[in-house]
Amino acid sequence: MNTEIQNNQVNEFVSLVAQGIDCWSKAGEIIVNLLDNQNMTIQEIAEASEFLTEDIVTRFEQLGRKQLFPRLLVADYPAARHLIRLPYSEQKRIIEGSVELLVIQGKESSTLMVKPENMTTAQCKQAFDGDQVRSIGAQRAYLEDKRSIAEIKDVLQSPSALYQVRGKKVIIRRPCELTAGQLAQLISEIEK
Numbered sequence: 001m002n003t004e005i006q007n008n009q010v011n012e013f014v015s016l017v018a019q020g021i022d023c024w025s026k027a028g029e030i031i032v033n034l035l036d037n038q039n040m041t042i043q044e045i046a047e048a049s050e051f052l053t054e055d056i057v058t059r060f061e062q063l064g065r066k067q068l069f070p071r072l073l074v075a076d077y078p079a080a081r082h083l084i085r086l087p088y089s090e091q092k093r094i095i096e097g098s099v100e101l102l103v104i105q106g107k108e109s110s111t112l113m114v115k116p117e118n119m120t121t122a123q124c125k126q127a128f129d130g131d132q133v134r135s136i137g138a139q140r141a142y143l144e145d146k147r148s149i150a151e152i153k154d155v156l157q158s159p160s161a162l163y164q165v166r167g168k169k170v171i172i173r174r175p176c177e178l179t180a181g182q183l184a185q186l187i188s189e190i191e192k
Helices: 003-036 042-047 054-064 070-074 088-096 121-127 136-157 180-190
Strands: 099-105 108-114 163-166 169-172
Touching: 003 042, 003 054, 003 070, 042 054, 054 070, 070 088, 099 121, 099 136, 121 136, 163 180, 169 180
Parallel strands: none
Antiparallel strands: 099 108, 163 169
């Protein structure tokens, strides 16, 4: 297949998807009308079709009420599930733009502007907090808290955190399991 035909087919595909998204928005407006003006329920609308579920009708209601940015219906990247919880204006701003992300390397910090479809799961946890986007200061606090928790876990997992040898006694600091090798090491420390 030559390049021109491929480009034409790609353009046609993109155009059809865009038209579909526009149709979804119009379908959402119809759902809102049915709910608000015709006094139908989501369940009644879903039962009128063999392929619609109440969850699908609910998503279309969100589209019609401008609570859900239409492109999020086809988004399959990690940030999409966080974006759905944001207000419509934030969804639109981020999808059409990017998210400011704090990056700390050693003692230096900088920010990156990352498109939502390029964000990793870890970056999403850093940038989003429930129904809001974390500020740079809040991201710094999140990263510091995460670092502190990791340091505490490292300390708690070290053998010195499990027990302490004092003279001919062993003080067990918390419930633990010891291997035969660890017991032998303990006995050798006591007998020094």
